[in-house]
Amino acid sequence: MDVFDGIKKQIEHRSLLAVLVDPDKVSPNSEDALVDHIAASKADLVFVGGSLIFSDIDGLVERLKARISKPVILFPGLSSHFTPKVDAVLFLSLLSGRNPDFLIGNQVHAAIPILRSGVEVIPTAYILIDGGSTTSVEYMSNTKPIPANKPDITLATAAAAQLLGFKMLYLEAGSGAQHHVPSKTIRTLKQQLSLPMIVGGGIRTEKALREVLDAGADIVVVGTAFEEDASLMDRFCEIVSQHRGKER
Numbered sequence: 724m725d726v727f728d729g730i731k732k733q734i735e736h737r738s739l740l741a742v743l744v745d746p747d748k749v750s751p752n753s754e755d756a757l758v759d760h761i762a763a764s765k766a767d768l769v770f771v772g773g774s775l776i777f778s779d780i781d782g783l784v785e786r787l788k789a790r791i792s793k794p795v796i797l798f799p800g801l802s803s804h805f806t807p808k809v810d811a812v813l814f815l816s817l818l819s820g821r822n823p824d825f826l827i828g829n830q831v832h833a834a835i836p837i838l839r840s841g842v843e844v845i846p847t848a849y850i851l852i853d854g855g856s857t858t859s860v861e862y863m864s865n866t867k868p869i870p871a872n873k874p875d876i877t878l879a880t881a882a883a884a885q886l887l888g889f890k891m892l893y894l895e896a897g898s899g900a901q902h903h904v905p906s907k908t909i910r911t912l913k914q915q916l917s918l919p920m921i922v923g924g925g926i927r928t929e930k931a932l933r934e935v936l937d938a939g940a941d942i943v944v945v946g947t948a949f950e951e952d953a954s955l956m957d958r959f960c961e962i963v964s965q966h967r968g969k970e971r
């Protein structure tokens with residue numbers, strides 16, 4: 724079954740946890756332990772990516788795939804991050820921004836190599852929401868996030884994504900954000916739209932995790948919190964696997 728079909732089937736019953744692995748934050752010394760930990764965990768998905776990557780994405784994905792049976796999904800910051808070794812690619816367009824390079828430019832560069840590789844593509848509308856500090860994605864994409872207190876703007880942007888035919892929404896506060904995407908925003912989108920929702924950025928406590936789950940996140944992405952304290956992964960997996968959303 725395709726990765727996206729599998730995700731859709733699973734989120735009918737419960738939300739999923741994606742562990743974000745940023746290749747530049749994995750050192751040769753820590754890689755083995757991290758891969759073992761993810762492999763043994765109840766995490767549902769592995770996202771690989773970052774705004775700025777200098778290390779060997781291809782090699783890391785190969786090593787992850789050799790030892791982890793969960794889907795490994797590329798979450799690229801640039802067209803040059805593409806690797807055909809993944810199970811699927813989030814084909815992102817940064818719809819909250821007005822920088823043509825991230826709306827369509829990188830996509831033009833990546834489209835033919837991706838098509839030729841035959842890798843599964845998941846067209847995903849990427850929506851950056853202010854998380855209380857300037858994040859790498861904001862700086863590197865040279866775009867402004869949507870203000871956190873303007874859920875109507877986020878809703879209108881996400882509605883446009885749905886009408887344009889995207890298959891998923893990624894509501895992003897940015898890696899290491901001070902505040903995660905507001906629950907009110909997630910709830911509003913959940914009530915009014917039908918696209919599956921990925922939510923990430925700044926989710927580092929159990930309370931934050933429960934808030935985004937209760938609001939209706941279908942996939943929760945966590946990177947920084949696990950980089951800082953790997954033992955959180957098991958606790959977070961437990962919470963996500965037992966959670967039954969209020970709206971479900």
Ligand code: 1GP
Nearest residue numbers: 898899923924925946947
């Ligand atoms: C970033 O949404 C992801 O793109 C995860 O963010 O690193 O803050 O968990 P964190």
